[in-house]
Amino acid sequence: MNILVVGAGGQIGTELIPHLQKNYGYDNVIAADVRPEVVERLSNISRSVTLDALDVKSYSAIVKENRIDRIYNLVALLSATGEKNPQLAWSVNMGALLNSLELAREFKCSIFTPSSIGAFGNNTPHDNTPQDTVMRPNTMYGVCKVSGELLSDYYYSRFGVDSRSVRFPGIISNGCLPGGGTTDYAVEVFYEIIRKGTYTCQIPENTYMDMLYMPDALEATTQLMDADPATLIHRNSFNVTGMSFSPKELFSAISKRVPSAKFDYNVDPVKDAISASWPNYMDDSCARKEWGWKPKWGMEEMIDDMLSAVRLKQF
């Protein structure tokens, strides 16, 4: 299996690369990103190449030359960044997806393009959010995610492209800092508390959002892609979640381990509106039934692991 990860230099890609190498062999994974300095860094851990996913000719050449069988398309401007330049978010997110789907069709690749809890909106049921429900997001990021789910399903039903994906909640990790999402606070807090002992949160204290610890997120990407297609009723995209908490709950649990930690709030109105429109917690029973999804990490274990990993970093 030859695998191409596009947008590999971000929060998820940086950790997905070693995970895929472990599962499918070092030489069978290629990391691609538009930022040359990031590709330089990736070249220490993987075969890597500079690629703008919007440049379909170069993208096509890489897929063809390397006989790619599976594409992980991670290219996106995230929710908070996307609201600063919605037109750019649409052209990058949808342009990269359309090129990826077209190449998957032409070269018969399977393809994974993550969706997000950002695909939901204000009038989605916020508690136990169902797999199939109202999806009317009010961010450009969300509009792209819903469109991406539809387009990926269309390529499956119209052209037989093996497209599969999950709706990731906020991903918590310690390999690479997050790239401008609304759930970033749940990562930043660990760095700030270890570095400075204080953290100012831009999300209101009682806003609940789903989260997933990176090891579970990585398992989801390979487990779904390797699942027997006969068991899949849904394709794009499955609800998956590992935990749900508010800033207040997270900070109180961190305080138990770091009693000197100080927290306050300076709510960002854009992030407030986005986070308020997202689920409090999702129902991920379809993923559990259709491909055996079962997360291993809850909030308490995640906090212990994050604190020890971030403490080891040199600042």
Ligand code: NAD
């Ligand atoms: P990120 O912003 O950290 O990384 C995205 C990468 O894409 C960056 O390295 C960037 O350089 C690269 N990129 C941007 N434009 C490109 C282009 N034209 N060609 C090639 N590369 C390009 O994002 P991430 O957090 O790793 O997210 C990856 C995917 O997962 C996205 O689709 C995102 O929407 C989804 N997702 C992430 C989260 C999360 O919490 N991190 C949650 C839900 C969904």
